[in-house]
Amino acid sequence: MTTPPGRDPAPVTTDSGIPVAPVYTSADVAGGAQALEERLGLPGQPPFTRGPYASMYRGQLWTMRQFAGFGSPEETNARFRFLLGQGQTALSVAFDLPTQLGYDSDHDMAGGEVGRVGVAIDTADDMAGLFAGLPLDKLSVNFTINATAPVILALFLVAAERQGVRPDQLTGTLQNDILKEFLARKAYVFPPAPSMRLTADVVEYASGVLPRFNPISVTGYHAREAGCTAVQELGLTMASAVAYCAELTGRGLAFDAFAPRLSFHFATTLDLFEEVAKLRAARRLWYRIATGRFGASDPASARLRFFSGNAGTTMTAQQPLNNVIRSTIQCLGAVLGGAQSIHVMGYDEAFELPSEEAVTLSLRTQQIIALETGVTRTADPLAGSFFVEHLTDEIEAGAREVLREIDGLGGAVKALEQGVPQRWITEAAYSAQQRLASGESPKVGVNVHVMRGDFGEAELFEPDPGIEERQIERTRRHRAARDATACAAALRGLERDTAAGRNVMPALVGAARAGATVGEMSEQFRRAFGEFREPSPW
Amino acid sequence: MRRPRLVLAKPGLDGHDRGIKVIAMALRDAGAEVVYLGLRVTPAQIAAAAVAEDADAVGISVLSGAHLPIAERVLTAMRAAGASAPLAVGGTIPARDAEALRRLGVAEVFGVGTALPDAVRGMLRLARPAAA
Numbered sequence: 001m002t003t004p005p006g007r008d009p010a011p012v013t014t015d016s017g018i019p020v021a022p023v024y025t026s027a028d029v030a031g032g033a034q035a036l037e038e039r040l041g042l043p044g045q046p047p048f049t050r051g052p053y054a055s056m057y058r059g060q061l062w063t064m065r066q067f068a069g070f071g072s073p074e075e076t077n078a079r080f081r082f083l084l085g086q087g088q089t090a091l092s093v094a095f096d097l098p099t100q101l102g103y104d105s106d107h108d109m110a111g112g113e114v115g116r117v118g119v120a121i122d123t124a125d126d127m128a129g130l131f132a133g134l135p136l137d138k139l140s141v142n143f144t145i146n147a148t149a150p151v152i153l154a155l156f157l158v159a160a161e162r163q164g165v166r167p168d169q170l171t172g173t174l175q176n177d178i179l180k181e182f183l184a185r186k187a188y189v190f191p192p193a194p195s196m197r198l199t200a201d202v203v204e205y206a207s208g209v210l211p212r213f214n215p216i217s218v219t220g221y222h223a224r225e226a227g228c229t230a231v232q233e234l235g236l237t238m239a240s241a242v243a244y245c246a247e248l249t250g251r252g253l254a255f256d257a258f259a260p261r262l263s264f265h266f267a268t269t270l271d272l273f274e275e276v277a278k279l280r281a282a283r284r285l286w287y288r289i290a291t292g293r294f295g296a297s298d299p300a301s302a303r304l305r306f307f308s309g310n311a312g313t314t315m316t317a318q319q320p321l322n323n324v325i326r327s328t329i330q331c332l333g334a335v336l337g338g339a340q341s342i343h344v345m346g347y348d349e350a351f352e353l354p355s356e357e358a359v360t361l362s363l364r365t366q367q368i369i370a371l372e373t374g375v376t377r378t379a380d381p382l383a384g385s386f387f388v389e390h391l392t393d394e395i396e397a398g399a400r401e402v403l404r405e406i407d408g409l410g411g412a413v414k415a416l417e418q419g420v421p422q423r424w425i426t427e428a429a430y431s432a433q434q435r436l437a438s439g440e441s442p443k444v445g446v447n448v449h450v451m452r453g454d455f456g457e458a459e460l461f462e463p464d465p466g467i468e469e470r471q472i473e474r475t476r477r478h479r480a481a482r483d484a485t486a487c488a489a490a491l492r493g494l495e496r497d498t499a500a501g502r503n504v505m506p507a508l509v510g511a512a513r514a515g516a517t518v519g520e521m522s523e524q525f526r527r528a529f530g531e532f533r534e535p536s537p538w
Numbered sequence: 539m540r541r542p543r544l545v546l547a548k549p550g551l552d553g554h555d556r557g558i559k560v561i562a563m564a565l566r567d568a569g570a571e572v573v574y575l576g577l578r579v580t581p582a583q584i585a586a587a588a589v590a591e592d593a594d595a596v597g598i599s600v601l602s603g604a605h606l607p608i609a610e611r612v613l614t615a616m617r618a619a620g621a622s623a624p625l626a627v628g629g630t631i632p633a634r635d636a637e638a639l640r641r642l643g644v645a646e647v648f649g650v651g652t653a654l655p656d657a658v659r660g661m662l663r664l665a666r667p668a669a670a
Contacts, residue, residue: 097551097602109578112607113551186553186577226556313556317651350650351632352603429556430563437654446651534576537559 015271016229018394024386030393036384039284039393043379047287049280049392050380051338052303057376061089062334063341064366065142067309069094069118070353071467073129076119080134082356086363090172092142092343093130094118095152100187102148102522105471114468117353118144121152122475122517127159137165141172142217142307142341147189149176150202151521153215154508161513173214173263173307176202179240180219182416182532184226184425189522192413194529198504200247205505207258215258216244217307219265223421225313227429230271230278231395235402236412236421237264238285242403243412245294255294259301268334269311270326276382277391279337282306285396308334309343315350319445323347328365335375336382342366419535426537475517482515490514494521498528542665545593545623547575547584549612552602557628561597564658570665581608581615588621594665595645596621600629606638613643624664628657 012020021028029036041047044054053059066083068091069076080091095118098110104122105114114120121127131141136159145152153174160170178195181188188195199216206215220237228236241262249255266282268275283304290302310330315323324347331344344362346354354362370376382388409415416422435441442448490511497507504525511521546562548555555577562572573591575583588596596616600608609627616625624645631639636647646664648657 101551103551109551111611112604113602116603117552181553186555187551317649351630426556426559426563430560433560433564433654446653537555537574 014230014274014391015269016231016274016395016398018231018274018391018398024390026386028386028390030390036389040383046291046299046302048283048303050383052283052305052340054379056338056379057335057370058379061370061376062339062366063090063140064088064363064370065090065092065140065307065341065343066359066363067092067094067142067144067343068359069096071115071119071464072471073119073121073126073132075115075464075467077130077132077134079356079359083359083363084134086360087367088363090140090142090341091134093144095143095145096120097187099152099518100145100148102151102189102518102526104517104519105468105475107519112468114471115464120467120471121155122471122519123478123515124155124158124162124512125478126474127152127155128162131159131163135165136160136163137169139171141170142175143173144175146175146178146181146185147187147195148518148522149174149178150198150504150508151512151518153202153206154505154512154521155518157509158512167209167213168211170210171212173217174202174206175219175265176216177219177240177265179243179412179416180222180236182534183223183236183240183421184228185222186534188532190525190529191532192417194525195532196243196247196413198525199244200251201503201505203244203248203258203261204251204253205503206261207253211261214261214263216261217263217265218244221265221267221309223425224267224269225311226425227432228425229428230269230274231398232402232421232424232428233267234278234282234285234395234399235406237266237282238289238399238403239406239412239415241286242289242293246411249294255290255296256298256301259290259294259296260298260303263340264304264306266306266308267311268308268330268337268339270314270329272329272333272336273382273388274391274395275330275333276337277388278395279306279308279334279339280380280388280392281396281399283338284392285399305340307341307343308337308339310334310345312345312349315345315347316443316446317350319451320347320350322445323350324361324365327362328369331365331369332373332375335369338380417535419537422534422537478515479517487511487514487516491516491520491524494524495528498524542570542594542662543573543591544570544595544597544661544665545573545575545584545587545591546597546599547579547587548577548600549579549581549584549598550600550602550604550608551578552600552604553577554601555599557601558597558599560654561599561628561657561661564654565661568658568662570662581611582619584612585615585619585621588616588623589619593621593623595626595661596623597626597628597661600627600631603630605629605631606635606642609639609644610642626661626664628652
């Protein structure tokens, strides 16, 4: 690190606070060329720094997967068809909050929230309607669902069954990462220990019957959105992954039996080089954890694959078209970092759900980067950059330090129960907001280059106001029409298996098939496990 | 003169609590006493806390888009409980809904893009109209 003497006393750093020198040379690459070679390997080879696959985007482009869902299953089905018609290559389902938290649409707690931030799903019929005419043996589907992930997976398996699709034909990802709900996203229901059991039940079940499906996506994205740095994001993600793997191997499962199907999810924000370095460091760090801590022998167990979405917190309500530029840079960062799957946020998402126009532009952003820029022609194009390699090393070292701190608190679950990483995130968010207020962090249209009356909200997306009533009516009709005796028996089976500590998935599939609702199935878990209350944030 | 007392809460099911926690910290740094009730708080719990804490103002944050029905329920619960503190609503609130919230009886609306110092000044002004 060389800083010219007598100039620029304010330290220049990345967004994570890593010092940045005016220029980097080969002297900044630790250990010299030979050591660097060992830290990099080749794409598709350990330690996978340069990418999970040898041919990267020459072999296969990343999956373009715009997150979508609102209103009823029919409305979301129409949005899915629209996106596929525009060249999207897979689906990603957003659920409304009642579904995420295990309430039926007619529950008192659901009032005002039905179909609002995602699609309302109460029953297997709703799930079948969501995918009506969309072949589940061909389309990969991502589900952003966590506390109620086992319930949603059961409904999905029943919907596939009705299409004549076998579980072993299904591809896609269930987010199923409950730890980041306690950490940042906050859509938890049950306390951490039984939540870990449900997560592990899903992964264990999937390792038997869903060989092509990712039963978990270990996620740093939400902690980042809630305020933490890139270094903390990576460290916390790895701490969660370690906790899940320990839970699963603790059940007697072999690491190599489930680890190849673990997937990851990171944010890509605006500090372009730091973000690319973080994504490269993520692969190397996971390789070291998988082989070092868990003794992976299958290379696929140590090969990190990830989905990336750009950060909503980088978006502004002021001069919203500027968000198109921000999204483009973040999408490019994800590509240069070697993402397997990408979501680009709508430029209007600072206000509301993206309009059809905004979501199309998001998809076009991905398509233009993929088809017109040539960045896909070679794997890991920034490898060997003195700066990027230096940052990759620094981020890996910083993330290991975070992991060590979490280990010192007794692991991710214990740390979360004490509220420690939650407080790191809150403090980082406060300090970021103060830097924004003081102008220390420039934000175009917000604290520099401000224009009067520049809140562009003319074309707001309007959800259908009648959705809540219609969904409630549909769910009530469903309850009245089903075979009540069979449904009650299936729910008792779920209650027994939950109490006995058996894997809940077979009983959930049985209950879903018998017409049990999301609320009824979740209620079995609420009774058995109770609900979590967050410790004080201060 | 006692410090302004503020009750903050996240009603509804939305878990986006970055904003309200940042506001709570900034209000404390500005000298206010802040009681943060946390997530998924019911309208009745908010009203009860406003009375029990003798709040000078109440602030709720909603980022799910459900701000209109939720604010209406919170106001109803506050009136029923005899809580007279003014209610402020923050979140992803478009301009057209800010007007509708005010018509319902919401005293202050902090929509997307509100600068932190403006939100702090706004809450303190609500809590202590004479001093502001």
